[in-house]
Amino acid sequence: MRAELFLRLRAxxxxxxxxxxxxxxxxxANVLLAAGASPAMACAPEEIADLTAISGALTVNFGTLNAEWVVAMRLAAEAANRAGRPWVFDPVAHQATPYRGTVVAQLLRLRPAIIRANASEIIALAGGQxxxxxxxxxxAVEAAEGAARDLALRLGAVVAVTGAVDFVTDGAxxxxxxxxxxxxxxxTALGCSLTCLVGAFAAVAPGDPFEASVAALAAFAAAGAAAEVGASGPGSFGWRFLDELAALTPAAVAGACVVPA
Ligand SMILES: Nc1ncnc2c1ncn2[C@@H]1O[C@H](COP(=O)(O)OP(=O)(O)OP(=O)(O)O)[C@@H](O)[C@H]1O
Ligand SMILES: Cc1ncsc1CCO
Ligand SMILES: [Mg+2]
Structure with a gap:
């Protein structure tokens, strides 16, 4: 399934x-290009619904939030729902401020298909400390697994928690x-970039956000392990990672260590 989705993404x-x-x-944008997808970055409320309607998937990340972007995020999520497109939510540091907390609640009401975040963000999203x-x-991701299952059931979304060993669940x-x-x-921003890649896989896996999430995380796991070979630090790792994403094969994606939990 993962290899098939990867081939579909490339095609x-x-x-x-x-x-x-x-x-x-x-x-x-570079991560999506290297993986084989076609990225568009935008944030103007005036055009965001139109752009959503012509895209295979939408991703929303509120790492550098401001009021105008929040308007665009809501319009885009509503447009995605109208068009039957999956949208993926990355609530970066939503637990940091009351403003982020308000916005996260508004966006969750617009039914993301997938939430991709790190362990601390998932624990906080489920109401934990x-x-x-x-x-x-x-x-650690293990400490967020219960929160991820609860959230998935409560929101009817796939929850993908990343860290040393990632965890993905749809509740079942x-x-x-x-x-x-x-x-x-x-x-920086590799997690944010992964959220965008989850969107790319969701675009080619209609109706199966769980498999789309697993495939994207497997692609990152495979490319990351390969890029570490020969990297002498974060700088060389960064460019090696892009090269390894571009060089990924269906066999490498299928061969990533994915274990049922
Ligand atoms: N210690 C680790 N060992 C192996 N892979 C890791 C480790 N930590 C993170 N990753 C991988 O890094 C990628 C990004 O996940 P991470 O949890 O760091 O996202 P994030 O915290 O949202 O990042 P950012 O906010 O900087 O974009 C995922 O593919 C994840 O599996
Ligand atoms: C560093 C940083 N600050 C806001 S968003 C972001 C990218 C990693 O999430
Ligand atoms: Mg993040």
Whole structure:
């Protein structure tokens, strides 16, 4: 299934619309290009619904939030729902401020198909006490697995928690994905970029956001492990990671360590 979705991504090059943060815009566009998708980054409320309607999927990341972007995010999510397109939510550091908390509640009401976040963000989303307030995780993924299952059931969404070993669940099914590299959290916005890649896989997997999420995380795990070989730090890892994403094969995606949980 993962290899098939990866082949479909490469063949169809889906247009993926991303409202993402200033830090991630360039990184994520390059990640999507390397993986084989077609990225569009935008945030103007005036055009966002029209762009959503012509895109295969929408991703929303509120890492560098402001009031105008919130309007665009709501219009885009509503347009995605009208058009029957999946939308993926990355609530970066939503636990940091009351403003983010208000916005996260508004956006969750617009029914994301998939939530992709780190362990601290998922714990806080389920109402728990997170070990970090900023964009970097301060909790292990294992500590967020219960919160992820609860959220998935409560929201009717797939929840993908990332970290050393990722965890994905739709409330009924669940699996863990190992691999990647400890250098990945040392390169900013790789998690944000992964959210965009989840959107790309969701665009070619209509009706199956769980498999789409697993495939995207497996692709990152495979490319991350390969990029670590020969990397001497976060800088060389960054460009090697893009090269490895571009060089990914269906066999490498299928061969990632994905274990039912
Ligand atoms: N210690 C680790 N070992 C292996 N892979 C890791 C490790 N930490 C994170 N990753 C991988 O890095 C990628 C990004 O996940 P991460 O949890 O760091 O996202 P994030 O905290 O949202 O990042 P950002 O907010 O900087 O974009 C995922 O593919 C994840 O599997
Ligand atoms: C560093 C940073 N600050 C806001 S968004 C972002 C990118 C990683 O989430
Ligand atoms: Mg993040």
């Amino acid at each position: 169809e090059k889906p247009l993926v619309l991303n409202i993402t943060n200033f830090v991630a815009m360039n990184v994520a 997170a070990g970090a307030a900023g964009p970097d995780a301060g909790d 099914r669940a699996c863990r994905i190992a691999g990647g590299s400890a250098l990945m959290p040392q390169v």
